[in-house]
Amino acid sequence: MDANARQTETSASTILAVNNIEVIYNHVILVLKGVSLTVPEGGIVALLGANGAGKTTTLKAVSNLLQAERGDVTKGTIVFKDERVEALSPNDLVRRGCIQVMEGRHCFGHLTIEENLLTGAYTRKDGGAAVKADLEMVYDYFPRLRERRGSQAGYTSGGEQQMCAIGRALMSRPSMILLDEPSMGLAPQLVEEIFEIVKELNEKEGVSFLLAEQNTNVALRYATYGYIMESGRIVLDGAAKALRENEDVKEFYLGVGGEGRKSFRNVKHYKRRKRWLA
Amino acid sequence: MFYREAGQYKTTYAADQQIFPIRQDRIGIGVILVLALLLPLVASEFMLSAIAIPFLILALATIGLNILTGYAGQLSLGTGAFMGVGAYSCYKLVTIFPEVNVIVHILLSGVFAAAAGVVFGLPSLRIKGLYLAVTTLAAQFFLEWCFIRISWLYNYNASGAIEVPGREFFGTLVTGPAAGGISRYYVVLAIVVVMTLLIKNLIRGRIGRQWMMIRDMDIAAELMGVRPLVAKLSAFAVSSYVCGVAGAMFVFFYLGAAEPAVFSITLSFQVLFMAIIGGLGSLVGSFFGAAFIWILPILMRVGLPALGVDIAAETVFQVAQMVIGALIIFFLIVEPHGLARLWAIGKEKLRVWPFPYA
Amino acid sequence: MNVLVKPAGMQPDGETAPGEVLLRIDSVSLSFGGVRAITNISFDIIKGEVRAIIGPNGAGKTSMLNVINGFYHPQEGTITWRGKVRRKMKPYEAASHGIARTFQNVALFKGMTTLDNIMTGRGLKMHSGFLWQCLRVGPALREEIEHRRKVEEIIDFLEIQAIRKTPVGRLPYGLQKRVELARALAMEPELLLLDEPMAGMNLEEKEDMSRFILDVNQQFGTTIALIEHDMGVVMDLSDRVVVLDYGRKIADGPPEEVQANQDVIDAYLGVSH
Amino acid sequence: MLYNILIDPFVQMVDAPDFLIQVVWEGFVAGVLYALIALGFVLIYKASGVFNFAQGIMVVFAGLSLVGLHQKGVPAWLALILAIGIMAILAVCIEKFVMRPLVGQPDIILLMATIGMTYFLIGLGEVIFGGEPKQMITSELGLPTGSTAFEMGERGLVILQHIDIAAAVIALLMVGGLAVFFNRTRIGRALRAVADDHTAALSVGISLNQIWAIVWFAAGIVALATGIMWGARSDVSFALEIVALKALPVLILGGFTSIPGAIIGGLIIGIGEKVGEIYWGGLVGGGIESWLAYVIALVFLLFRPQGLFGEKIIERI
Amino acid sequence: EDSVYIQLPTYRTGPYAGSGIHIANGMSDYLAMINARDGGVNGVKIDFDECETGYDTQKGVECYEQAKAKNTLVFNPWSTGITLQVIPKSSVDKIPVLSMAYGLSAAADGNTFPWVFNPPDTYWDGLSAIIKYIGEQEGGMEGLKGKKIGYIFLDAGYGREPIPLLDNLAQKYGFEVLQYPVAGKEMQNQSSQWLSIRRDRPDYVVMWGWGAMNPTAIKEAVKNRFDMSKFIGVWWAGGDEDARAGGAGAKGYKSVSFNNVGADYPALQDIKKLVVDAGNSHTPADTIGENLYNRGVVNALYMVEAIRTAQEMTGKKVINAEDMRLGLENLKIDEARLEAIGLKGMIAPIEITCSNHSGHHPLFIQEWDGEKWTSATDWFSPLTEEVTPILMQASKDYATSNAPWPTRDDACPAN
Ligand SMILES: Nc1ncnc2c1ncn2[C@@H]1O[C@H](COP(=O)(O)OP(=O)(O)OP(=O)(O)O)[C@@H](O)[C@H]1O
Numbered sequence A: 001m002d003a004n005a006r007q008t009e010t011s012a013s014t015i016l017a018v019n020n021i022e023v024i025y026n027h028v029i030l031v032l033k034g035v036s037l038t039v040p041e042g043g044i045v046a047l048l049g050a051n052g053a054g055k056t057t058t059l060k061a062v063s064n065l066l067q068a069e070r071g072d073v074t075k076g077t078i079v080f081k082d083e084r085v086e087a088l089s090p091n092d093l094v095r096r097g098c099i100q101v102m103e104g105r106h107c108f109g110h111l112t113i114e115e116n117l118l119t120g121a122y123t124r125k126d127g128g129a130a131v132k133a134d135l136e137m138v139y140d141y142f143p144r145l146r147e148r149r150g151s152q153a154g155y156t157s158g159g160e161q162q163m164c165a166i167g168r169a170l171m172s173r174p175s176m177i178l179l180d181e182p183s184m185g186l187a188p189q190l191v192e193e194i195f196e197i198v199k200e201l202n203e204k205e206g207v208s209f210l211l212a213e214q215n216t217n218v219a220l221r222y223a224t225y226g227y228i229m230e231s232g233r234i235v236l237d238g239a240a241k242a243l244r245e246n247e248d249v250k251e252f253y254l255g256v257g258g259e260g261r262k263s264f265r266n267v268k269h270y271k272r273r274k275r276w277l278a
Numbered sequence B: 001m002f003y004r005e006a007g008q009y010k011t012t013y014a015a016d017q018q019i020f021p022i023r024q025d026r027i028g029i030g031v032i033l034v035l036a037l038l039l040p041l042v043a044s045e046f047m048l049s050a051i052a053i054p055f056l057i058l059a060l061a062t063i064g065l066n067i068l069t070g071y072a073g074q075l076s077l078g079t080g081a082f083m084g085v086g087a088y089s090c091y092k093l094v095t096i097f098p099e100v101n102v103i104v105h106i107l108l109s110g111v112f113a114a115a116a117g118v119v120f121g122l123p124s125l126r127i128k129g130l131y132l133a134v135t136t137l138a139a140q141f142f143l144e145w146c147f148i149r150i151s152w153l154y155n156y157n158a159s160g161a162i163e164v165p166g167r168e169f170f171g172t173l174v175t176g177p178a179a180g181g182i183s184r185y186y187v188v189l190a191i192v193v194v195m196t197l198l199i200k201n202l203i204r205g206r207i208g209r210q211w212m213m214i215r216d217m218d219i220a221a222e223l224m225g226v227r228p229l230v231a232k233l234s235a236f237a238v239s240s241y242v243c244g245v246a247g248a249m250f251v252f253f254y255l256g257a258a259e260p261a262v263f264s265i266t267l268s269f270q271v272l273f274m275a276i277i278g279g280l281g282s283l284v285g286s287f288f289g290a291a292f293i294w295i296l297p298i299l300m301r302v303g304l305p306a307l308g309v310d311i312a313a314e315t316v317f318q319v320a321q322m323v324i325g326a327l328i329i330f331f332l333i334v335e336p337h338g339l340a341r342l343w344a345i346g347k348e349k350l351r352v353w354p355f356p357y358a
Numbered sequence C: 001m002n003v004l005v006k007p008a009g010m011q012p013d014g015e016t017a018p019g020e021v022l023l024r025i026d027s028v029s030l031s032f033g034g035v036r037a038i039t040n041i042s043f044d045i046i047k048g049e050v051r052a053i054i055g056p057n058g059a060g061k062t063s064m065l066n067v068i069n070g071f072y073h074p075q076e077g078t079i080t081w082r083g084k085v086r087r088k089m090k091p092y093e094a095a096s097h098g099i100a101r102t103f104q105n106v107a108l109f110k111g112m113t114t115l116d117n118i119m120t121g122r123g124l125k126m127h128s129g130f131l132w133q134c135l136r137v138g139p140a141l142r143e144e145i146e147h148r149r150k151v152e153e154i155i156d157f158l159e160i161q162a163i164r165k166t167p168v169g170r171l172p173y174g175l176q177k178r179v180e181l182a183r184a185l186a187m188e189p190e191l192l193l194l195d196e197p198m199a200g201m202n203l204e205e206k207e208d209m210s211r212f213i214l215d216v217n218q219q220f221g222t223t224i225a226l227i228e229h230d231m232g233v234v235m236d237l238s239d240r241v242v243v244l245d246y247g248r249k250i251a252d253g254p255p256e257e258v259q260a261n262q263d264v265i266d267a268y269l270g271v272s273h
Numbered sequence D: 001m002l003y004n005i006l007i008d009p010f011v012q013m014v015d016a017p018d019f020l021i022q023v024v025w026e027g028f029v030a031g032v033l034y035a036l037i038a039l040g041f042v043l044i045y046k047a048s049g050v051f052n053f054a055q056g057i058m059v060v061f062a063g064l065s066l067v068g069l070h071q072k073g074v075p076a077w078l079a080l081i082l083a084i085g086i087m088a089i090l091a092v093c094i095e096k097f098v099m100r101p102l103v104g105q106p107d108i109i110l111l112m113a114t115i116g117m118t119y120f121l122i123g124l125g126e127v128i129f130g131g132e133p134k135q136m137i138t139s140e141l142g143l144p145t146g147s148t149a150f151e152m153g154e155r156g157l158v159i160l161q162h163i164d165i166a167a168a169v170i171a172l173l174m175v176g177g178l179a180v181f182f183n184r185t186r187i188g189r190a191l192r193a194v195a196d197d198h199t200a201a202l203s204v205g206i207s208l209n210q211i212w213a214i215v216w217f218a219a220g221i222v223a224l225a226t227g228i229m230w231g232a233r234s235d236v237s238f239a240l241e242i243v244a245l246k247a248l249p250v251l252i253l254g255g256f257t258s259i260p261g262a263i264i265g266g267l268i269i270g271i272g273e274k275v276g277e278i279y280w281g282g283l284v285g286g287g288i289e290s291w292l293a294y295v296i297a298l299v300f301l302l303f304r305p306q307g308l309f310g311e312k313i314i315e316r317i
Numbered sequence E: 001e002d003s004v005y006i007q008l009p010t011y012r013t014g015p016y017a018g019s020g021i022h023i024a025n026g027m028s029d030y031l032a033m034i035n036a037r038d039g040g041v042n043g044v045k046i047d048f049d050e051c052e053t054g055y056d057t058q059k060g061v062e063c064y065e066q067a068k069a070k071n072t073l074v075f076n077p078w079s080t081g082i083t084l085q086v087i088p089k090s091s092v093d094k095i096p097v098l099s100m101a102y103g104l105s106a107a108a109d110g111n112t113f114p115w116v117f118n119p120p121d122t123y124w125d126g127l128s129a130i131i132k133y134i135g136e137q138e139g140g141m142e143g144l145k146g147k148k149i150g151y152i153f154l155d156a157g158y159g160r161e162p163i164p165l166l167d168n169l170a171q172k173y174g175f176e177v178l179q180y181p182v183a184g185k186e187m188q189n190q191s192s193q194w195l196s197i198r199r200d201r202p203d204y205v206v207m208w209g210w211g212a213m214n215p216t217a218i219k220e221a222v223k224n225r226f227d228m229s230k231f232i233g234v235w236w237a238g239g240d241e242d243a244r245a246g247g248a249g250a251k252g253y254k255s256v257s258f259n260n261v262g263a264d265y266p267a268l269q270d271i272k273k274l275v276v277d278a279g280n281s282h283t284p285a286d287t288i289g290e291n292l293y294n295r296g297v298v299n300a301l302y303m304v305e306a307i308r309t310a311q312e313m314t315g316k317k318v319i320n321a322e323d324m325r326l327g328l329e330n331l332k333i334d335e336a337r338l339e340a341i342g343l344k345g346m347i348a349p350i351e352i353t354c355s356n357h358s359g360h361h362p363l364f365i366q367e368w369d370g371e372k373w374t375s376a377t378d379w380f381s382p383l384t385e386e387v388t389p390i391l392m393q394a395s396k397d398y399a400t401s402n403a404p405w406p407t408r409d410d411a412c413p414a415n
């Protein structure tokens, strides 16, 4: 596969390179069957795919959160900033600038929104004033959070928690963010805003992103490169633009067939065959 | 290879809902039962009386606790006391109605334990999780105190202990000091097997599902029409019933006599360890856990000196304790969900064999 | 695809015929300490329709559902269910009133298999006694098999046969949502509350899910209240939409009308879709 | 009957105020000691959401190390330092061999692991130090051993043990210090985060290894202090491990996560059970102390299911 | 080589280890010394090992089953709880139970309990001796009238056993009994009990404690400034360490006893020389001669002498458990024999008969002088006449409540 061929010649401008990893849960369930991908320095890479394809697993493998779920990377390498990171602990990775926003929010329920955000700055050493400034920045991004800053996160609404989780990651001033389904449960307007934030951070501060996203439409609009996963393998990859033009992607992920957008009311109920699996 | 259900088709839901839908499992359990039946032929009196009988009884108690903690999610540290209620009720019943069959008394004594369980289960409606431990601890210590203080319970014996009188079942002596290990073993085996079967049925039916709903997500359960009061109290009742029967059996078929200290918090913890090590929410796990916590230390205590390792008795004891502690941690690390899950993973491995993964 | 036959007895007594108001919310307010989650909201749900509730994050949508099924008790206002003002009820009574729901943060019973999870939905319809269940003969066994059949129909309907015996904790998020729907359907509810059923799904899955929702609505006649952030879905599926913002109602009407409403665009949609 | 329950005890209290003071003082001291044990539990619970069953045996272990070293001829102050060192090693080992491999597991599993640790430590302690009780080296450590008696009225007498006063002072200092540590520092916030969600805490870069080592060490120090104080009252023996169970109602009453809760819960339980036992216990033959604490805690819980100062159990769907 | 097997259930761990260790040391060392010095009993080696019970009834039963499987000659439960467990079994398994001065008082009735022995005295003897002593202090038993006697006890079968007799004596002599139960898990937390004692101001306090309960009680008594000379414990509350825990304030504390302390007896010197100094024992040399150690020796002495008696009576060298019972039932150790053994003066001569398995032997009161135990009285007899009827009644009750209780197959000769 040409994607793999490209991986091997990891250039200096690559911030993250995942090489042919295999992940096994509970010692018996093989979930990732050789996944390779690269994120260029300062790039936004989208990881797309159906439910259960293994997107979350891939991100967790990178951030080393798999152990806590009894998953193991049994094969392959992960290189972040020219350093093998499979054996590092998650906090080492955060210190090196790579942070993950977990799927399903995972806010600290008993901490207030503000305390949640401050835990994001745990690894920072640059002083209270800088943290404070960033706190203001997050509040500016998500005014709703400012309103609810004193509430315990466990009581806030789903969307508020999602904002909190993203804000918390931003607080660590990362150089790379692994975003797992950032748009889940957010109002449409906010989805756009989140991606605007991604773009802004990417352009202004050079933060790289690897995002797993179901909202292919938006994701491919903002990403520079995309990978498509199916049951534990990468089945298609390419520049975002090229993917947007791909007929299959168009039909299955963007919902625009030959005759433009279809109504959800009129979808026919039959299983369609994906051409790349043939 | 050998452990695969390929080719075993189920054509009715009834067939699909058997306890052991896979033929190999059915064969396995059959073999185990036959071995259990044949055990007295080879086992010494010591093995029967000091290992097999208490193991079975404690496994039953563990099942009782598992109903409450493993299936209904209500942490209980009062198992010992509920077992005590069963034992003392049984003693009273046997002395008040000596002509009634002792097995009937054993089964009835659970009812009293169930009543106690319901009373102490009431706070569970408001109090959850670790906090619930305090009500069950209150039950533990209060009941333990009652066992000492209410002399009526032990017929005003000066010793404060209850002694098991000899009773017959179909002409063979099954309780009391003169009852042989073999007859006691068979009675215990029968009760434990039958009760396990009934509980298995209960667990996979509507009531069992209600318990698990409460355990997994009580709010969602309630919104789906489960009345927390009914579900929790029924779990307390059934669990205490089983523990009560186990308690009665513990005294009548194993100890032969008991003072209140037998039903102390130590027993509660012992049973809790069995439940957790075996795997919460698993009936086979209860047997595994009981075996691990009961049999292993005995084997070590008896086995180490027998191997010719020359150390003092208390050192054997202490080393056994350390090893058990270390093994508990080791097993949790290998598989936090207990021996039952380890067993399940083993079976899954066997199933996909010769491939390493599914 | 099996043909779904409307089971006998599914249609509750003729109290509310299609087209009549099934549930009416009258000037309901709800607050938690200082936080006002819902302020003076009124709207109704008509038997047989798909009613969408939309609004920005934290607007009070989930809280509204919680009020409807009795998990939250509003400080003010009345709720009329099938023409009768409903007294304050316990959450577990909602189910017997025929209200089922799915949850925003998946609330499956993690320790059980898919099959068992769906079977829990049949709990209220099973009545065999304790002793029968212990013995698992007679009524208990019959009942178990009969309901299993119902559950299998739902499994077929939602196309989740393959995961029948998988513990739900291991399923990917999207499938969990589908199992949750199956569980709610198993209750054969009159009113089905769906809280963001399609969050975290890709287009294909959303299409499937839409199909299921429409089928449920059309074939079983189940009334549906739907919270969803995907405007495409909302516009296509719903008959009427109520829009909340900061706990207040800012619009109510057919989808096209709501979509064009400037307040809604400002508060929620950003650019018009 | 009703008179005996409702009136007589109060008459007794008024009749002999000096005795009442003594009872309350004894309750207070017992409460302080309970609170010390509970404090160790709270530390671990706050930092990991784990109910550390091994706290009781850690108390014994710490006390035995201190006394055992002294018996081997080590001077008291050096023994104290070495005992602290032993607790540090223990903390690191626990973190490395127990907590780290079990990160992210359900609470009950971690609880079980601490039970495994308890078994292990009991065995180890007995192998090293032997099972016989040892006398605490109170005076060698420079702790006061005398007592002061206050005369009250013609027959009244209130006796205060100096060691008890010292225990109260040390407990208050520890509680104060730890409360500040938890509420005012960055680490404190991180600890609370860890208790809520291990995985999420990992994901934001909190080093569980480091935090757990610190906290277990702190719990070890608290255990040592507890061991010294309890040891001064009765001997240091493995029987102390059972007393540690008393910390449970204290903990539950105060709320698992609250440091001030531990001390207040301790005092309520300590004083409550002493007063209850002495003025009401006789009505049912005495010895009600064995369960009174749990019933007191239960009554409080019925009104506040999360304990007096515990964090509210979040129920939202 | 001929040998007989004896299992010694002991506890060197757990909450009661503080008392248990010394007992275990005494028993083992004496048996080891007999093997080393005399090559066993009449040339038959005593093969013994310990079985750790941790004072836990479950483990005790396990040890019993193990002992049974290995054909032990005799079983010494060393715990009242375990004793009660094994009493019913022993008659079926035909293993004599030697519960020296503990266990079930009623078991002294050899007609009802042919397999259980509790020499030299029962708990009821101990209690009656203490009351007798208190009476003497008060100038005769009439002096007891109107007195208040506090009874602080381990709230278990062990501590509760003397209560019926205590109530009985109270009625008879007109004193008042105040009970202060101490729960097993609260052993180290006795301030309530001692506060109550302070309030109630009993004239005497009698203690039925064991393990960690004893030192804690003595400390509390000192702390509460209770007059130590009026504080009297049962023999099990008379360990050296128990009293030592009270520091200087414990001076004057008393306990009833049936053995003298000190290591100057030739047999103990033999132990020191042949066992301890030879490195065949864990015993710290300075604990030889302490009260509980010596008591362990006495327990072992009974066993050895019973074996010897059994050998003489049966003419067999290697005896079995049933012979052992015969030996115990005819055990007689007189002054001459004690002298020969090398323990003259440590215990009073004893005699056990078929119908009297305890003997209700003389006792004495010992007093702690701040360093060690000293005798406070001469040997004197307990109130046997008062105790016997109650005892026989209790034994009858036991048999009826456990009907069908096996009757003795060989009736005791009436004596
Ligand atoms: N802890 C686990 N134990 C066993 N299997 C797991 C576990 N977590 C995930 N899996 C399995 O791994 C596969 C990939 O899951 P993953 O969560 O990575 O998918 P995903 O692409 O993120 O899906 P989604 O879009 O639904 O989030 C799924 O089939 C799932 O069943």
Ligand SMILES: Nc1ncnc2c1ncn2[C@@H]1O[C@H](COP(=O)(O)OP(=O)(O)OP(=O)(O)O)[C@@H](O)[C@H]1O
Pocket: A148, A151, A155, A156, A157, A158, A159, A160, A185, C032, C035, C036, C037, C055, C056, C057, C058, C059, C060, C061, C062, C063, C064, C104, D315, D316
């Ligand atoms: N039990 C509660 N205690 C305190 N505040 C609450 C509680 N439930 C809801 N809230 C608050 O009420 C507001 C509305 O919450 P709700 O969950 O209804 O929002 P929502 O409309 O569902 O938002 P989203 O789209 O993000 O899920 C939020 O600000 C939330 O923080």
Ligand SMILES: [Mg+2]
Pocket: A055, A056, A057, A103, A180, A212, C173
């Ligand atoms: Mg995912």
Ligand SMILES: [Mg+2]
Pocket: A157, A158, A159, C061, C062, C063, C104, C195
């Ligand atoms: Mg919501």
